Amino acid sequence: MQIKVEVNGEARVDEVEPRLLLVHYIRERLALTGTHWGCDTSNCGACTVLLDGQPVKSCTVLAVRADGHAVTTIEAIENPDGTPSALQEGFRQKHGLQCGFCTPGMILTGTALLRDNAHPSEHEIREGISGNLCRCTGYENIVKAIQWAAEHAEEAAAK
């Protein structure tokens, strides 16, 4: 069936099989491979994208479900001038990634978290990313990266 999806601000019209999962639509049809495909069972969160601004696990969403909706992937998280967003910079500053597989999902979840709650407590951050698993177990620095972004968001926005 035909779907119309706004992906990273760009209107897309595609013919898809109803059983096509959103993660495969994004990776294979749109070649946006920053969205990772991990556990396939809605546990790990590597496939996180924003659906109408809310983080969801795209391995457990049908592409047809996104018809008429807006999808944002890691490719569209940087600042409009191409510099890293405050959260991306936070991951760099605080060594928030090791192998990097969970990072796009962490950054999308973290971006939505900071948008809804500009100054989250450590508990709120840890609950917020509890659906995104880091097999390197680098959670300490991921939490610090999100805290760094919360602290530096205003100066980053002023740049």
Added chain:
Amino acid sequence: MQVPASFEYVVATSVDDAIAKLSADDDARVIAGGHSLLPMMKLRLASPGTLIDLSHLESELRYIRADGPGIRIGALATHRDVIESPLLAQRARVLPDAEHVIADPLVRNLGTVGGSVAHADSAEDLAAALLTLDALVGIKGPNGAREVPLNEFYLGPYTTVLEPGELVTEIHLPRGASRGAYLKVERRAGDWAAAALGVSFDLDSAALKDVRIGLCAVGSTSLRAPKAEALLEGKTPDAALLKQAGETAAAEAEPIGDGRGSEAYKRNLIRILLPRAIQRALAAGSSNGSTIHAN
């Protein structure tokens, strides 16, 4: 790679349209958030010929509103909606408390109350929490609407009283409760419970009133603990009474041993969790769900 078997996909344009489509096709299933059905379809445990997408019915089915002394929750209210509802925080505290320990925030963004209830997983936390508020399940079908008490709605794991063509449209709480809490022991973040329980009650000065206990993952469906409830009813709890209530509830549970723990372990969890849940509900200002990691 896990991919569902092929199916026809149709969008319901109204509740009546969904019922008509569901009634016309024996092999059709409805899908809302999809976070229970899609994983089963990917494992080929479910292979419906047609999926009827309810996600366009939000104007009809996504709400949480007061109705006299009671509360009505539309089937398409998401888990996140329950967490963020000021009404439920005030009058049905056990629900947001439970929601904080259901799956994870991303799943809660899409998963729905109606879908969770209709899926009838015996380890579903929301059902145990709803049992403490005497919840009724609102159902619509080709023969009209009906309400069924939640404890009569479940026939067993993944099995409900829904007839062909019928749809869960609402959860109706006939009354609220001023106090509530939910506690869960899980092996890792976002897992199903090894055991969990919810409590709701009101206070008559210091005495517990209308005590309800909902047990999760210690039976083929969520269970009440009527003997423990009777023990607590009308009493001002002290340590000895809470200990006795915990032991009574543990005896009422019907757990089986599995990968999440032995029967004895799960009974012990219920014994420990009940006093803690009552204390948590009594403590003013408790606002966040609580998970205890088993390992």
